[in-house]
Amino acid sequence: xxxxxxxxxxxxxxxxxxxxxxxxxxxxxxxxxxxxxxxxxxxxxxxxxxxxxxxxxxxxxxxxxxxxxxxxxxxxxxxxxxxxxxxxxxxxxxxxxxxxxxxxxx
Numbered sequence: 081x082x083x084x085x086x087x088x089x090x091x092x093x094x095x096x097x098x099x100x101x102x103x104x105x106x107x108x109x110x111x112x113x114x115x116x117x118x119x120x121x122x123x124x125x126x127x128x129x130x131x132x133x134x135x136x137x138x139x140x141x142x143x144x145x146x147x148x149x150x151x152x153x154x155x156x157x158x159x160x161x162x163x164x165x166x167x168x169x170x171x172x173x174x175x176x177x178x179x180x181x182x183x184x185x186x
Contacts, residue, residue: 091116108140112158127164135159 093114100107113136116129137158143150 089118089120091118104144106142106144108142110139111136123168123170125164125166125168127162127166129162129164131160132158 093116095112097107097110099109111134112131113133114129114131115133116127119126135155137156139152139154139156141150141152141154143152
């Protein structure tokens with residue numbers, strides 16, 4: 081059983097947007113996560129991936145205009161799990177015909 085898990089390829093992808101203030105708008109940080117586990121069985125490849133597993137795909141804006149303060153919180157539900165199977169049918173062979181070029185002599 082440990083041999084099966086030893087040959088798994090694991091990827092963790094995280095993107096973080098740091099807080100920033102543009103003119104009168106403050107944008108909070110945002111964390112996006114994706115985890116992928118891949119297994120190759122000869123010509124068959126199996127990939128299991130999960131996105132936004134921490135429900136952290138959120139945006140928060142704070143806008144200050146004169147005496148008016150606006151706080152806007154948005155959550156984009158991008159949670160997903162996907163299973164992907166791909167099969168390699170072998171190498172494709174392309175035949176390339178060579179042509180000769182003639183030089184013109186004067």
